[in-house]
Amino acid sequence: MxxxxxxxxxxxxxxxxxxxxxxxxxxxxxxxxxxxxxxxxxxxxxxxxxxxxxxxxxxxxxxxxxxxxxxxxxxxxxxxxxxDADTDEPMLNQRSASLVGRTAVLQEPIREGRGRIKLDDTFWTVEGPDLPAGTRVKIVASSGRDLTVDAA
Structure with missing residues (x-):
């Protein structure tokens, strides 16, 4: 054929x-x-x-x-x-990576390593040590949609 x-x-x-x-x-x-x-x-x-x-x-x-x-x-x-040149916005289209270093308040407690925070207008799933709701946390890493936090 x-x-x-x-x-x-x-x-x-x-x-x-x-x-x-x-x-x-x-x-x-x-x-x-x-x-x-x-x-x-x-x-x-x-x-x-x-x-x-x-x-x-x-x-x-x-x-x-x-x-x-x-x-x-x-x-x-x-x-x-x-x-693929360097840009003045290296974190553009990498929203979760751009959040590393920011602090937030836990909206839901971290239990068994998982909880939630609200940054700007978005709720994010977080991983970290067990902490009660209302605790101030610092974002130390990101992996896809999940953020890793420590107490601030």
């Missing part, structure tokens, strides 16, 4: 696949299908050059597509890692 599709569409089959993958990236963003699409377009560019050559079999095209997609993914990863 794969060989038949490539034969019918000719060198444009890779271009079509590349465009479909790029369009799919718009629908399902995640910056991964872009690199596979780039691999398909690069294979399509070579197909335009070598389509009539005897060595340009669908097996060679598939291998080159895999190599190009892998290389594009690695290059894209390196590019985005380099573009």
């Amino acid at each position: 794969f060989a038949r599709i490539i034969t019918e569409l000719g060198p444009w089959s890779w271009w079509v696949l590349g465009m479909i993958l790029l369009a799919a990236e718009l629908i399902m963003p995640g910056v991964f299908l872009v690199w596979i699409g780039v691999g398909a377009i690069l294979t399509g560019a070579l197909s335009l050059l070598f389509w009539e050559m005897g060595f340009w079999t669908w097996q060679l095209q598939a291998v080159l597509f895999a190599v190009f997609a892998g290389a594009a993914a690695l290059a894209g990863r390196r590019l985005f890692k380099r573009l």
Whole structure:
């Protein structure tokens, strides 16, 4: 089936696949299908050059597509890692991590290691030593949605 599709569409089959993958990236963003699409377009560019050559079999095209997609993914990863610059808001979108160091009053006592505090407009589950409600606590660590506290 794969060989038949490539034969019918000719060198444009890779271009079509590349465009479909790029369009799919718009629908399902995640910056991964872009690199596979780039691999398909690069294979399509070579197909335009070598389509009539005897060595340009669908097996060679598939291998080159895999190599190009892998290389594009690695290059894209390196590019985005380099573009990941320091920011003036390092805790942006890490709300629980940004709470470390703050103090609060226990809304519910910590029993068996778990209780609740209210910070701003949100109730947070806390872990720490057993303490009665109304005790002032300091947030010392965060793990996902849970905060670890000690008596302040």
